[in-house]
Amino acid sequence: MLAEIHVPTINLEKAEIVVDVLIKNPNPVPIPLIDINYLIESDGRKLISGLIPDAGTIPAHGEETVKIPIRLVYDDIKNTYADIKPGSIIPYRIKVDLIIDVPIFGRLTLPLEKTGEMPIPYKPDIDVENIKFERFSFEETVAVLHLRLENKNDFDLGLNDLDYEVWLSDVSIGGAELEKSTKLDKNGISYIDIPITFKPKDFGSAVWDMIRGKGTGYSMKGNINVDTPFGAMKLPISKEGGTTRLKKSKEDGGDDDDEE
Structure with missing residues (x-):
């Protein structure tokens, strides 16, 4: 038997794991695959277990790839084991028992194990440290958002795309x-600069506070698409009730007086 593990979906809520098991049958008769028992554990502690009944038949003188879908819900893990923290990487062991019905021999159990590592993702913190004018007019202003992103995970994130408002x-x-x-x-x-265009006239009297350099309330919500050692992820970002400042392009973007 050969086995491979795929993780087609992983996000803040869950990991969708698929175990592909290739089973070869050299016998002249089909072999029923009666049950599949599976268990995922970490450091000897059970994360999830289950049973898949009537899993199919292995054809005579043939082979079959049996797919075992497993869903790990992170809240269930964190509620059971308080020491497993968001942002961490945990070891895992997958145990699979394939129960088959072989002519003459009867029921046999074929055990299989695979090990690896799995993340418990944590969403990054995001702040708009300041907004720097590149070109200002009441009809249309071109500016740059100076963003501060804190990655609280024990693994790097390759930021590919931002989808936000x-x-x-x-x-x-x-x-x-x-x-x-x-x-x-x-x-x-990490710090990144994002160009943006908006119309100050839509802000009414609040635009004068921004021009005078007073703190401006802001909110931000959306998602980031990242690459990780465990596959691609889409992670939410949000900030409510933040305060930032608008700056002219000639000003230094790193002055402490302009950050809150």
Whole structure:
């Protein structure tokens, strides 16, 4: 028997795992696959177990790839084992027992084990540190969002895409595209600049507070698409009730006085 493990879906809520088991039957008669028992454990602790009945038949002088779908719900794991923290990487062992009915011999159990590592993903923290004017007019302003992203995972994230919307003073200024991919180091802080265009006239009197350099309330919500050592993930990002400042392009973007 040969086995491979695939993780087609992984996000903050769950991991969808598929164990592919290739079974060869050299006998001249088909062999019924009666039951499949599976268990996933980490450091000797059960994460999930289950039974798949009547799993099919292995044809005579043939072979069959049996797919075993397993869903790991992270909340169930964290509620059971408090020491398993979001952002961590845990070892796992998958045990599979294939129960077959072989002529003459009767029921036989074919055991199979695979080991590996699995992440418990954690969403990054995001802040708009400041918004720097590139070109200002009341009809249309071109600016750059200076974003601070904190990756709280024990693994790197390769940021490929941002899908988000930003509100300044409760007015949406829309979103923008990431110009180039960037690496978010594990347990580290990264900064990225995102160009954006909006219309200050839509803000009413609040625009004068922004022009005078006063703190401006903002919210941000969306998703980031990242590559990880465990496959691609789509992670949510959100920030409610934040405060940022608008700056002129000639100002230095790193002054502490302009960050809150």
